[in-house]
Amino acid sequence: MNSINVGTMIDQSKFNHFHGLVLFWCAFIIVFDGYDLVIYGSVLPSLMKEWSLTPNQAGALGSAALIGMMLGALIFGPLADKIGRKSVILFCIALFSLFTGLIGISNNSLEFGIYRFIAGLGLGGVMPNAIALMTEYSPRSLKSTLVSIMFSGYSIGGMLAAGLAIIMLGQFGWRSLFFVGAFPLLLLPLMYKTLPESPRFLLNKNESNKIGKILTKVNPTFTYRENQTFEQMKTEEAGAPVIKLFKSGRALSTIMFWICFFMCLLMIYGLNTWLPKLMDSAGLSVSGLMFLFVLNFGAIFGAVFGGRLADKWSPKAVLLIFFTLAGVSLTLLGLVNNIVLVYVLVAFAGASTIGTQIITNAYISQYYPTEMRSSGLGWALGIGRLGAISGPLIGGVLLTMNLPFYQNFLVFAIPGILGALALCFVQESYSSSKARERYLKEESLTSDVQ
Template structure:
């Protein structure tokens, strides 16, 4: 029986000023995604050192890179669907515990097979943390700021790789490659008690059940203290009603072709991204750069992604899909350029910068687009499957790079091949743009250039 007022939770979030409570949520999520980015990239930092110690060819690390990424596919899909059934909060915490512990276990590996298995298991936690981070960030952000906030929150992922890259060279030289994994385990595990004490459940998710009225009233009172919210009010979210966690719902009511095209976009984008970020240190070593400069290649591409994502989001506030496609085309040219400029440090780093700026910048913008596309009942599933399919591309990328190297090809040839996937992503976005122009979408989602949160 309904009592009190009927209150649209989404309308409250959209109408209120950006509160200190929401800042707290995003800061916690930002910290989590920094750790996720660091631990995801950790294997690329240590690969040259392990290769030298274990006397392995560089191409042998392709399966190890892909094992961790295969784990993120499993984690994104399974934890995303589970989140629509049991909520986001505890899955974020459980994922952090999982990838923190298993990153430490990676330091115990004494053989190629052990390291491969441990990276696979750690990847499950990394993927689960990412998809629930995206759902929580989207559901606590007002619509006017959602894409900007989600994109800025995702800066933590490349920032984690940047921080790791800056310290990886000196740490490996002074303390050995295992120190990279020690740090990647310690920081997330120290964060767990903070998450348990301060991380809230998604208020939009809580609104799907009448059992959580008291919790919702408390959360909304923190978001908008000027209004009175009571446990006897009726809370809801005005969205299409679908079965929670239903994969089939991703292909009904007009979602089908857009879902496929968005999946393909992330898949193609991540093929290139993870081929580059995993192989750049080893490839730069092969052209004669010392390990400190080689690792800085990964730092550069991730740093450029941080800047590029905000610029691309703002540039794509109108004609979103076609402009994102254009960013991918420019990025493809920059990727090809890495293999064409020779072995001089400055030209190589310049091309790496523009590759990260346009390709990964557009990729983060597409991810933000997806988080706002699906309703709350299937948001975790939609984001999880998009990330899962995309991460399958990230699994293929390092393997493809290893295959190119195993054929004794020049390192420059790999960069020419890496220019193909972003061109494919651009074509998928252009097809989606044409589709949206021909018929009305079930939910129109646009990227907005927003002022800073108030």
């Protein structure tokens, strides 16, 4: 009996209820990652007032979660490549949910920072694994689209945080917003029951029955028979997953991806932390929180539209346009004072910063082979978190310098251009998708000969 190539069957499948279930859970996870991103910026004015924080102190406190997210991505990404994605995802959800809830009972900035750091470990660890799992189960023709739709949860979470802050902050106080962040704990049992494990991990453990049951859901026309054998594309390379990122011609592209992530996350976290404060100080809005809402609303359109373009065209070409658009929109944002134009530019900034990050996640998840996918994403996000840490700190320094309004945004625009330049040096000829195309071509030729 011929072996079934699991990767090929998933690649050639049509989107159905099973794919939708994976999409739902991965998007649900990312919603709370986005919620955490925006919630700090939403409560920041209240925290500064209650605990008498200076802008520099507030920027440092905001970086506590980002340091945790960096370490979480570096640790849990490679770990999942070794022990499976599902168990790591569930552990990370429990970790960030529990400690986000505990932030609501913190009594001082030290406790707040410690809880944020531990929650950040879980948030950093869950993101690369959710992206990798979605990529593994997506049909080939929809990989960028589905990962981008999934990651739109990031922006939905940001909009949820800004919206709840507008409604709840005055009536219930800032602590109530962190209690909401503990909600995923309640759904862990259901997620444990319905979220599938990585197909590659099941193959490595010879879990044929589980693979067979999953493939009947991936492709309802497939009938699993006992003792059916399965295989994957033979691209496994020797060595630890992190070392593999620099093998087979991928070294330069790996470094360039890290630079892209650094620049993009610097823009995202700098804006989401300080945008309300910058706009309020310029007298451009009654509520700076509305700008966070618009920023993340624009990101949804950027992610979905850009993801679909990436599937139809080229992820690299789309990202070059988006990085450039980020630099242009942020530059213009500091030069206009018409409120309508400001809102439009904020939406474009959201589409081209958060949207760019989402499409980059989809791109990198397809660039690396599946056995190092979480490591590739985890390390890119981990190194990128240095940019995320820098964003709030840079914003705090800018406010203390009392620079002209346009110069504040110009500082955040420069990384967009640098990200585009780094992306130019990514070598697509060494990507996993190109390797799979060569593999399928060779298989086709072999079949023709036989």
